[in-house]
Amino acid sequence: MxxxxxxxxxxxxxxxxxxxxxxxxxxxxxxxxxxxxxxxVATSSTARRWLRSVRRRSNHLDRLIRIAEPRFGRRLGVALRRTRPIVPAAARRDRSTAPE
Known part of the structure; x- marks a missing residue:
């Protein structure tokens, strides 16, 4: 607390x-x-939900945060990883083969 x-x-x-x-x-x-x-994000569940929805809408921001996750150390990196958007398997396959 x-x-x-x-x-x-x-x-x-x-x-x-x-x-x-x-x-x-x-x-x-x-x-x-x-x-x-x-x-x-590490201290607020509301901030986690907000960041997850923003990451779901913005592929560019999601990519930047994925790059930053390991650089924040274990505690903050885990908190950021928990905000990764949940993507269905079919969409993941489409995203990996789509040109950027």
């Missing part, structure tokens, strides 16, 4: 700070936003 009480505000602050610093020349915006999103 204390874990969530400390990490949720930190995650929200990281998201806000990342959104503010994205247009600056320093490359801190995207990593801060990614860290904030990963922490929020």
């Amino acid at each position: 204390l874990y969530a009480l400390v990490l949720k505000p930190f995650a929200i602050l990281a998201l806000i700070a990342g959104a503010i610093t994205v247009p600056t020349p320093l490359p801190t915006g995207a990593p801060l936003m990614a860290l904030g999103l990963a922490l929020l």
Whole structure:
């Protein structure tokens, strides 16, 4: 419980700070936003459901998050893997053979 009480505000602050610093020349915006999103997903079931639906609609974002999953370590990586959209087997076959 204390874990969530400390990490949720930190995650929200990281998201806000990342959104503010994205247009600056320093490359801190995207990593801060990614860290904030990963922490929020690790502590909030609502954020997990939201991210799963967004990943289902956007193949590009899904691909980017799949690349980032192993780089976040075990705890945050598992939380991000749990947000992978559930795709039926037939659609998976179609997706793997479709040209990009």
